[in-house]
Amino acid sequence: MKHFSLEEIAGWDRFYRANFINSLSGFKPVSLISTKSKEGINNLAIFSNIVHIGADPALVGFINRPIDAAPHTIQNIEQIGYYTINHIHPSFVAAAHQTSAKYDVGISEFEKVGLHAEYKVDFYAPFVMESKVQYALELAEIIPIKRNNTFLVIGELKHVFIDQEIIANDGLINLSKVDSMVSLGIDGYCLTSPVARFQYAKPDKDLGIIDL
Numbered sequence: 725m726k727h728f729s730l731e732e733i734a735g736w737d738r739f740y741r742a743n744f745i746n747s748l749s750g751f752k753p754v755s756l757i758s759t760k761s762k763e764g765i766n767n768l769a770i771f772s773n774i775v776h777i778g779a780d781p782a783l784v785g786f787i788n789r790p791i792d793a794a795p796h797t798i799q800n801i802e803q804i805g806y807y808t809i810n811h812i813h814p815s816f817v818a819a820a821h822q823t824s825a826k827y828d829v830g831i832s833e834f835e836k837v838g839l840h841a842e843y844k845v846d847f848y849a850p851f852v853m854e855s856k857v858q859y860a861l862e863l864a865e866i867i868p869i870k871r872n873n874t875f876l877v878i879g880e881l882k883h884v885f886i887d888q889e890i891i892a893n894d895g896l897i898n899l900s901k902v903d904s905m906v907s908l909g910i911d912g913y914c915l916t917s918p919v920a921r922f923q924y925a926k927p928d929k930d931l932g933i934i935d936l
């Protein structure tokens with residue numbers, strides 16, 4: 725394998741370096757985060773740095789870039805406290821990517837890219853109607869990361885919408901069945917294919933296999 729030192733990486737063109745470093749940590753759970761401003765304007769943006777933080781309470785986090793680079797989602801979340809996360813499927817992946825463009829604050833990306841806002845369960849922020857996996861969160865905490873002026877935004881789960889058929893008997897959501905996409909780097913999108921599922925691992929015990 726070729727060795728890349730930090731000195732070499734630091735000397736690369738910034739776009740080459742961004743592509744390389746963004747893909748290094750692996751495939752990411754790309755989704756659309758939907759918010760509504762206090763003025764009542766819907767905002768939609770694509771995010772891939774989304775992470776499960778804990779199951780009880782159910783917490784999901786995402787990394788927001790520095791405010792100048794990505795201002796609207798985090799501002800709406802800070803002011804309103806509610807937002808939804810919506811999985812992306814191949815039928816609207818190009819529209820989802822287009823939400824990363826820097827639209828003015830008064831413009832709703834829903835209208836610009838042709839996706840539909842869906843209001844339900846009296847939740848303040850809209851869901852993305854085209855998405856087959858939608859969940860709603862209430863802001864729990866915003867943690868500034870000093871090293872690069874980014875933010876870890878943590879939300880507590882309030883509602884989930886998914887077809888019952890893709891949920892296994894033990895609760896696992898089989899996202900491959902609805903073609904939920906993953907992203908690679910900053911502009912690549914992929915589908916997944918299941919390989920294996922194993923029983924809880926214990927020292928000195930053979931692994932049992934579970935259907936996936």
Ligand SMILES: Cc1cc2nc3c(=O)[nH]c(=O)nc-3n(C[C@H](O)[C@H](O)[C@H](O)COP(=O)(O)O)c2cc1C
Nearest residue numbers: 769770771772773787788789794795796797824910
């Ligand atoms: C595939 C992909 C993944 C992205 N992931 C993130 C992310 O995790 N965090 C982030 O702050 N911006 C991310 N972006 C950039 C935002 O989508 C972009 O800055 C957007 O304009 C932010 O919109 P907002 O100002 O309405 O929040 C991503 C863009 C693409 C194309």
